[in-house]
Amino acid sequence: MTDNPTDQKAREAKKADLEAEEAENDEIRATDIVFDCPHCGHNLAIDYRGAGLQINCVDCGQPVLVPIPDGMKIDDLDLAAGELLTQLFQTRRMLLKSEQRIAELEETLGSIKVRRTELEKSRMTTLHRCAELVSMCQGGLKLQADMTTTLNRMIALIAEEQQR
Numbered sequence: 001m002t003d004n005p006t007d008q009k010a011r012e013a014k015k016a017d018l019e020a021e022e023a024e025n026d027e028i029r030a031t032d033i034v035f036d037c038p039h040c041g042h043n044l045a046i047d048y049r050g051a052g053l054q055i056n057c058v059d060c061g062q063p064v065l066v067p068i069p070d071g072m073k074i075d076d077l078d079l080a081a082g083e084l085l086t087q088l089f090q091t092r093r094m095l096l097k098s099e100q101r102i103a104e105l106e107e108t109l110g111s112i113k114v115r116r117t118e119l120e121k122s123r124m125t126t127l128h129r130c131a132e133l134v135s136m137c138q139g140g141l142k143l144q145a146d147m148t149t150t151l152n153r154m155i156a157l158i159a160e161e162q163q164r
């Protein structure tokens with residue numbers, strides 16, 4: 001090992017910085033503005049106070065303008081109390097989730113309706129075929145009855161011949 005104490009100290013400091021940065025990245029707070037870097041697509045989470053400011057992307061280092069959340073003015077961000085703003089952000093996120101859920105449910109409902117129509121159609125087909133089969137059975141029974149009548153008549157004729 002040729003490390004001198006100064007190098008090692010600098011390395012350790014850098015490592016501590018990186019770890020701190022990583023810990024920050026892992027935890028996205030409700031008040032963070034989450035967006036993708038327009039240059040490299042890296043997912044960025046910035047505290048709401050950064051809205052409208054230019055920062056450098058942590059990944060590609062390019063200057064990026066932090067978006068102002070929909071329906072908010074920069075004045076709101078400066079003036080609003082932290083607690084109120086937290087609630088506002090949470091509400092916006094919940095609204096977004098709800099809208100996604102509604103879209104999903106509508107899609108499910110649509111496919112259920114299609115399936116129901118299909119089932120209705122297949123049920124009608126089944127009923128129609130059942131009616132056809134019943135009518136065929138009735139035809140068979142009538143044929144059998146005719147056959148019985150004919151056979152009985154033949155037996156009667158034979159009996160007449162035998163008595164002559």
Ligand SMILES: [Zn+2]
Nearest residue numbers: 037040057060
């Ligand atoms: Zn970037």
